[in-house]
Amino acid sequence: MNQNDYRLRAYSAQAKNEQNKSSQDDGEVSVRLSANVEALKKGGLLKVPRKDGTAVSGQPSAVGQGDSVYRRVAKFLLLIGSDQAAEVFKFLPQADVEKIIPEITTIRSVEQDEAAAIFEEFRSLVEIKKENGGEATAFNILEKAFGAGKAGNLMKKVEAQLDAAHPFTYLKEKTTEEILALLKGESAQVSAIVLSYLDPKVAANVINIMEPVLKKDVVVRLAKMQKVSPDVIQAIDKTIQEKASKQIKDDSLHIDGRGALAQILKRMDSGAEQEILDNLQRTDPDLSRDLQQKLFTLDDVVHADDKYLQKKLASMSDKDIAYLIAAKEKDFEQKILSNVSVARASVIMEEQEAAKPMLKKDVEAITNSFVAQLRAAWEKGDLRVFRKDDDEVWVQ
Numbered sequence: 001m002n003q004n005d006y007r008l009r010a011y012s013a014q015a016k017n018e019q020n021k022s023s024q025d026d027g028e029v030s031v032r033l034s035a036n037v038e039a040l041k042k043g044g045l046l047k048v049p050r051k052d053g054t055a056v057s058g059q060p061s062a063v064g065q066g067d068s069v070y071r072r073v074a075k076f077l078l079l080i081g082s083d084q085a086a087e088v089f090k091f092l093p094q095a096d097v098e099k100i101i102p103e104i105t106t107i108r109s110v111e112q113d114e115a116a117a118i119f120e121e122f123r124s125l126v127e128i129k130k131e132n133g134g135e136a137t138a139f140n141i142l143e144k145a146f147g148a149g150k151a152g153n154l155m156k157k158v159e160a161q162l163d164a165a166h167p168f169t170y171l172k173e174k175t176t177e178e179i180l181a182l183l184k185g186e187s188a189q190v191s192a193i194v195l196s197y198l199d200p201k202v203a204a205n206v207i208n209i210m211e212p213v214l215k216k217d218v219v220v221r222l223a224k225m226q227k228v229s230p231d232v233i234q235a236i237d238k239t240i241q242e243k244a245s246k247q248i249k250d251d252s253l254h255i256d257g258r259g260a261l262a263q264i265l266k267r268m269d270s271g272a273e274q275e276i277l278d279n280l281q282r283t284d285p286d287l288s289r290d291l292q293q294k295l296f297t298l299d300d301v302v303h304a305d306d307k308y309l310q311k312k313l314a315s316m317s318d319k320d321i322a323y324l325i326a327a328k329e330k331d332f333e334q335k336i337l338s339n340v341s342v343a344r345a346s347v348i349m350e351e352q353e354a355a356k357p358m359l360k361k362d363v364e365a366i367t368n369s370f371v372a373q374l375r376a377a378w379e380k381g382d383l384r385v386f387r388k389d390d391d392e393v394w395v396q
Contacts, residue, residue: 070096074103075110076118078260085260086267098279104264105287107257112245167237168197170244176205182243188214190236192221193228258287262294269364270371274298296375296385298328298367302335304374305384310339312374318344322352323366 067075077085077100089097110118171179171194179202183191195203195218207215265273274297280288292299301309313321313336321340325333325348337345377383 068103070099071103071107072118074100074107074257075114076122077264078104078107078257079110079115079118082260082263083267085264089264089268090272094275094279097276098283101261101276101280102284102287104261105257116245167233168194168240170241171198171202174244176202176209179206180209182240186240188217189221192218192225193233193236194240196222196225258290259294262291265291265295270298270368271364296371296378298332298371300378300385301371301374302331303386304335304378305386306339308377308383309335312370313340316370318348318351319355320366321348322355323358323363324370326352326358326363327360328367 073096077088080088092100171182174182179198183194183206186194191214195206198206207218210218265276268276273295277288277292277295277297280291316324321336325336337348340348374383378385
């Protein structure tokens with residue numbers, strides 16, 4: 001029996017031990033699950049469970065003692081990324097947004113255990129809201145039939161079966177280099193098993209960057225691979241997943257709150273972005289100024305270089321410009337109209353009168369596109385904004 005066979009036997013023994021241990025932990029897990037579910041049923045995005053399992057709004061949460069609910073939501077938004085956070089902001093009341101934003105800017109790190117608890121909490125909340133099917137509905141049915149404890153045990157077993165049926169799914173989000181790093185220290189046989197569950201193109205990319213000796217061994221193992229025990233696959237999956245969670249921890253410990261908030265605001269509609277900055281200007285002027293240096297707003301258009309603006313407006317239709325200046329501040333309207341001819345400005349105003357009343361979504365769509373294009377030009381250095389770029393040296 002060679003070393004790889006011993007390794008596989010060890011994985012198999014580990015899988016059986018884990019199964020025995022999990023049955024002992026079922027009672028404790030089901031109690032925690034039922035407590036959290038009950039709290040989340042009664043709560044919302046800004047209600048989280050305390051240690052005693054009850055829901056409370058505006059008070060410290062169970063994980064991360066001392067955190068306000070708004071800080072906890074801020075951590076969640078940072079963990080899910082700028083794109084998703086911007087979408088969430090669209091559905092939050094302005095009063096909540098104003099309390100969450102300052103929290104985002106002061107967050108520097110989120111521990112792995114706390115991140116896992118936050119994700120689980122919000123995942124459960126979403127599932128509870130899905131009354132038309134899914135795990136939440138299944139749990140509710142089981143709870144009514146067997147009680148919370150038994151329902152928790154049954155759902156845990158179902159989730160384990162689902163995980164076993166689809167191992168290594170978390171690797172879909174990994175780069176080629178990250179997957180190779182996860183396989184480091186594993187035998188060629190274990191590596192071959194993991195790669196066999198990946199998309200063929202991804203697996204090929206991983207094999208291509210392996211060391212020559214390992215590459216040859218893995219290819220041979222793949223070619224000769226036969227059926228592998230589900231217990232062994234489950235044990236390997238657990239081991240690789242634990243490695244993957246450590247990769248996430250290393251990547252997410254340090255957070256630039258202000259930088260992340262700037263990225264979130266960039267992905268929001270220009271109107272919503274401006275409203276947030278205006279509110280911050282009243283409550284935290286220093287933070288507002290710092291964010292404005294990282295963003296490109298309607299106010300920056302007013303201070304933009306005329307030559308670039310004239311070229312941009314020349315490529316737009318009169319009707320689009322009419323929608324662009326609709327419902328804007330007077331200085332913005334004057335900036336735009338002063339960069340077209342007098343005759344064209346008159347036509348644009350006539351177009352605006354003829355188009356009234358305008359749909360807000362149409363106005364916002366044209367405005368967002370216009371600002372996004374100017375922002376891209378500014379970030380590339382093609383557009384100068386005098387208020388932002390005053391410290392730059394320019395030559396004719």
